[in-house]
Amino acid sequence: MYQLAPSMLSADFNRLGEQLALLEQCGCQWLHIDVMDGMFVPSISFGMPVISSIRKESGLFFDVHMMVEDPGRYVEEMKKSGADMLTVHAEACRHLDRTLQTIHECGMQAAVALNPATPLNVLDYVLDKTDMVLLMTVNPGFGGQSYLSAMTDKIRSLRKKLDEAGYRETSIEVDGGINSETAGLVLEAGANILVAGSGVFKGDIPSNVAQFQEKFNQRK
Numbered sequence: 293m294y295q296l297a298p299s300m301l302s303a304d305f306n307r308l309g310e311q312l313a314l315l316e317q318c319g320c321q322w323l324h325i326d327v328m329d330g331m332f333v334p335s336i337s338f339g340m341p342v343i344s345s346i347r348k349e350s351g352l353f354f355d356v357h358m359m360v361e362d363p364g365r366y367v368e369e370m371k372k373s374g375a376d377m378l379t380v381h382a383e384a385c386r387h388l389d390r391t392l393q394t395i396h397e398c399g400m401q402a403a404v405a406l407n408p409a410t411p412l413n414v415l416d417y418v419l420d421k422t423d424m425v426l427l428m429t430v431n432p433g434f435g436g437q438s439y440l441s442a443m444t445d446k447i448r449s450l451r452k453k454l455d456e457a458g459y460r461e462t463s464i465e466v467d468g469g470i471n472s473e474t475a476g477l478v479l480e481a482g483a484n485i486l487v488a489g490s491g492v493f494k495g496d497i498p499s500n501v502a503q504f505q506e507k508f509n510q511r512k
């Protein structure tokens with residue numbers, strides 16, 4: 293399953309409802325929502341009130357990326373706000389296994405995110421509780437950065453690791469610097485969920501989305 297997950301961080305917040313509705317009209321099914329606390333990453337973005345508000349109007353799958361220290365504190369509230377999947381950073385969790393378990397108990401899908409410099413072996417004992425692995429392909433915190441080329445090998449290694457461990461259904465999401473040029477690279481390496489901020493919201497949204505969909509169609 294291939295999915296484009298437009299990153300809301302790059303939307304025009306003055307026209308947020310309109311732009312989210314347009315994504316659905318263009319055939320998008322996912323929305324990537326970056327929650328930042330100013331501690332795990334330097335920036336502060338948005339949290340539960342914004343997510344609850346857009347949940348009232350949007351039928352998109354809410355893929356919530358917690359760039360937050362100790363994200364286990366917010367699992368229940370994120371469920372109440374309307375998150376469908378909660379991604380926590382391995383680097384930010386003191387008890388990763390417990391946090392993933394709590395996310396599932398609350399009725400959401402659970403994902404683990406890794407910063408570019410974090411090795412894949414932190415996943416070794418939690419793969420059975422992980423629906424998706426998010427590989428950051430830039431250092432987290434801001435939209436509009438360039439894709440780190442060393443991440444292509446990391447994606448490839450993760451796909452191999454998942455295959456060998458019998459987790460062929462586990463999704464690999466990539467986030468940072470993904471556009472119609474880098475999309476081919478990451479898909480070829482084994483990613484299947486592509487987060488794109490500038491790549492979707494900069495310029496004409498329908499034609500940007502169509503370019504990603506074309507990349508997915510070429511692989512079917």
Ligand SMILES: O=C(CO)[C@@H](O)[C@H](O)COP(=O)(O)O
Nearest residue numbers: 432433434435436469489490
């Ligand atoms: O998590 C982040 C940034 O930390 C991302 O989701 C960005 O929003 C992606 O933006 P682009 O690199 O696609 O512009």
